[in-house]
Amino acid sequence: MPDAPPPERFRTFLILGAPGSGKGTQGKVLGSIPRFHHLACGDVFRSLDTRTPLGQKFVEYSSRGELVPDDVTVQLWNANVKQRVDSHMFKPEIDFLVLDGIPRNVEQAKFMESHIDVLRVFHLSCPDRTELARRLRKRALKDNRFDDANEAVIQNRFATYEAETKPILDYYAGDRIVDIDASQAPAKVLYDILAGVMTLDAWKELEKMKI
Ligand code: ADP
Numbered sequence: 001m002p003d004a005p006p007p008e009r010f011r012t013f014l015i016l017g018a019p020g021s022g023k024g025t026q027g028k029v030l031g032s033i034p035r036f037h038h039l040a041c042g043d044v045f046r047s048l049d050t051r052t053p054l055g056q057k058f059v060e061y062s063s064r065g066e067l068v069p070d071d072v073t074v075q076l077w078n079a080n081v082k083q084r085v086d087s088h089m090f091k092p093e094i095d096f097l098v099l100d101g102i103p104r105n106v107e108q109a110k111f112m113e114s115h116i117d118v119l120r121v122f123h124l125s126c127p128d129r130t131e132l133a134r135r136l137r138k139r140a141l142k143d144n145r146f147d148d149a150n151e152a153v154i155q156n157r158f159a160t161y162e163a164e165t166k167p168i169l170d171y172y173a174g175d176r177i178v179d180i181d182a183s184q185a186p187a188k189v190l191y192d193i194l195a196g197v198m199t200l201d202a203w204k205e206l207e208k209m210k211i
Helices: 023-031 041-046 053-062 070-086 106-112 129-143 151-165 186-198 201-208
Strands: 010-017 036-040 096-100 116-125 177-181
Touching (some): 010 023, 023 036, 023 096, 023 186, 036 041, 041 053, 053 070, 070 106, 096 116, 116 186, 129 151, 177 186
Parallel strands (some): 010 096, 116 177
């Protein structure tokens, strides 16, 4: 085990894209590779007991295709990531954090600034909303996602993405943004993400460590 102290801010990759762009698919695969720890905000919300006030809030907002308010979202995220660090599931001194679904607007990005050092933002881009809606309808059936089953909710989620989430790209503007064509096969999207990871100095340093 290396003796390096944990970094002040988590070394982080963001996966950003419209609903259906494949953030979760890529996040899961990356998270199964040693030294990448995947955290999907939507999964954290879905794991809440829907009888609790927070669980009810999630159902209320997500069923309309809206974002859960920022204060509760960021609090929940903080608590969840702390649990993962305390239980050594996520080891900040040697792992990269792969975030999917958070931050979801500029306000959240600002709140999280003191916790995460964003090394790359992988933007899974797919202007073809018909293709994304097709993927969501398929997922609704397979994964029992109530927020993907209704056409009006799907359209509202796209509108929320355009208005609230996409501006994050300007917030992090610069070399950190990697645009990836999300209509490609999942394996090719993964290949493009890994190519973006492997040009980083932080990656090269990690590669030298024997863990
Ligand atoms: P997808 O992968 O299709 O984009 P998610 O599973 O990430 O969807 O999120 C499902 C729902 O959970 C969102 O529509 C939203 O209501 C809520 N949610 C997830 N992450 C956040 C967040 N960071 N801020 C506010 N609401 C969120």
